[in-house]
Amino acid sequence: MKVKFGIDVLLANPHPYLHTRIGLVCNQASVTQDGMNTRLALQKAGFKLIKIFGPEHGFDAQGEDGKFIDHQIDQLTQLPIISLYSQQLAPTQEDLSDLDLVIVDLPDIGARFYTYLWTMSYVMESCEKYRKPMLILDRPNPIASSLDMAEGPLLEPSCSSFIGRFPIPINHQCTFAELAQYFKASHYPQLKLEVMPMQYWDRATNTGYHFYPTSPAIQQREVTYVYPGSCLFEGLNINEGRGSDHAFQQFGAPWIDHEQLAIQVARELTDATIEKVAYIPNFGLYENEPCYGLKITPLNQNHFKAVSYFVKLIQIIYQLFPKELKERxxxxxxxxxxxxxxDKLLGLPNAFQKIIHEKVDTSANEWHTTMKPFLLY
Structure with a gap:
C-alpha cells in the first residue's frame, strides 16, 4: 500500500487549519504522495500561506553544500522565502509576528549531520520562545529499518554545532516527528507541538513511496545508505565523491594507491562490494586533479552499518598511508x-586521533530505550 505522508493526511482533513495564517518550512523535495509540492498543495486546498522558510541548499534544494543562501521570492506563489541558512538560522520574532501556526514539512536522510533536522530544532526553539504553535508533517527516514540499526557515537556536548546540536546517534533511525517529540520533552517543554504521522509507513519494510532528491549530492536513495559513514571524509583530505557522478558512494585522493587499498579492504571488510575508481572532480577538494579510490556498494542496504564500516575503512587508509592522511x-x-x-561530524573531540587509534565506539545501545516513548511506528 502506498504511504501517505503527513501532508497527505493533513490534506484529507484540512478544516481545523483552513483559516490559520501559516508559515511553512519546506523545500522542493517536500511533496505529496503524487508529487505536488507541499506549498502548492496547501494553497490549492485553501490554506492561508503567508510565507515560506527554507533550509540549507535553499528552497530549490540546489544550493551548494555549506553556502550562504539569501532570502528570495517564490516565483510560483509570490510568497517571501526566508532563508534559515543565511545570517539567521532561526525565525525571528518579526518573522513569526503575523503567523498563527508554523508547519514543518522537510525531508530527511537519517544522518545526524544532515542539517534539515537542526533547522527544525531552531524553528522549535523560536516557536517556544515566541509562543507560536507548531505542526510537524512527518516523512519517511529512507534508511530506517529498526532502532537496533542505530549507530553512534552519541554527540558529546563539546562538539555541538549546526551539524549536530543534541546528543543523538549519527544514524538515528527515527523520523522528524519522532525526534521533534523527543526534542520537545528534552529541550522545549513549553512548545505547543502537534505532529501529523504518516499512514501505512512501516519502519521495517520502509517501502511504498518515491524518493525525491533532497540536495545536490543526494540524488538517489542508494546514496543515503552509505552517507552516514562516507560523509566523514569531509573532515579528511579525501574527496568524498563531490564533483563526480557518485558523491558519497565513491571517494579518492591523488595520493591513494587504490590497488593496494582494494586488496586490504577486501580482506578486512565484507559488508559491501568495492570497485576501484579513478576520477577527476570538477569542483571541491582536488578539483581537476586525478583521484584514485573506491566505490562502495552495500550488499544488504537495510543491514549495512555505514558508520562502523567507514571508521574501519579510514583506519585501513591510515595504516597504508600514515604520512598522507590528514584532517581537513x-x-x-x-x-x-x-x-x-x-569532531563535529563524529560528535567526539579529537576525532581523528580516536579513529586512527581505534578508540571509537559506534554502538548506540541505549538509543532504543531513550526513544521508545516517542516512537510513532
Missing amino acids: NYLTNVNPNGSKHL
Whole structure:
C-alpha cells in the first residue's frame, strides 16, 4: 500500500487549519504522495500561506553544500522565502509576528549531520520562545529499518554545532516527528507541538513511496545508505565523491594507491562490494586533479552499518598511508574557518586521533530505550 505522508493526511482533513495564517518550512523535495509540492498543495486546498522558510541548499534544494543562501521570492506563489541558512538560522520574532501556526514539512536522510533536522530544532526553539504553535508533517527516514540499526557515537556536548546540536546517534533511525517529540520533552517543554504521522509507513519494510532528491549530492536513495559513514571524509583530505557522478558512494585522493587499498579492504571488510575508481572532480577538494579510490556498494542496504564500516575503512587508509592522511578544514556558512569539522561530524573531540587509534565506539545501545516513548511506528 502506498504511504501517505503527513501532508497527505493533513490534506484529507484540512478544516481545523483552513483559516490559520501559516508559515511553512519546506523545500522542493517536500511533496505529496503524487508529487505536488507541499506549498502548492496547501494553497490549492485553501490554506492561508503567508510565507515560506527554507533550509540549507535553499528552497530549490540546489544550493551548494555549506553556502550562504539569501532570502528570495517564490516565483510560483509570490510568497517571501526566508532563508534559515543565511545570517539567521532561526525565525525571528518579526518573522513569526503575523503567523498563527508554523508547519514543518522537510525531508530527511537519517544522518545526524544532515542539517534539515537542526533547522527544525531552531524553528522549535523560536516557536517556544515566541509562543507560536507548531505542526510537524512527518516523512519517511529512507534508511530506517529498526532502532537496533542505530549507530553512534552519541554527540558529546563539546562538539555541538549546526551539524549536530543534541546528543543523538549519527544514524538515528527515527523520523522528524519522532525526534521533534523527543526534542520537545528534552529541550522545549513549553512548545505547543502537534505532529501529523504518516499512514501505512512501516519502519521495517520502509517501502511504498518515491524518493525525491533532497540536495545536490543526494540524488538517489542508494546514496543515503552509505552517507552516514562516507560523509566523514569531509573532515579528511579525501574527496568524498563531490564533483563526480557518485558523491558519497565513491571517494579518492591523488595520493591513494587504490590497488593496494582494494586488496586490504577486501580482506578486512565484507559488508559491501568495492570497485576501484579513478576520477577527476570538477569542483571541491582536488578539483581537476586525478583521484584514485573506491566505490562502495552495500550488499544488504537495510543491514549495512555505514558508520562502523567507514571508521574501519579510514583506519585501513591510515595504516597504508600514515604520512598522507590528514584532517581537513571544511568551510561552511556556519563554520567559516572550517575548523574541527571531523569532531563535529563524529560528535567526539579529537576525532581523528580516536579513529586512527581505534578508540571509537559506534554502538548506540541505549538509543532504543531513550526513544521508545516517542516512537510513532
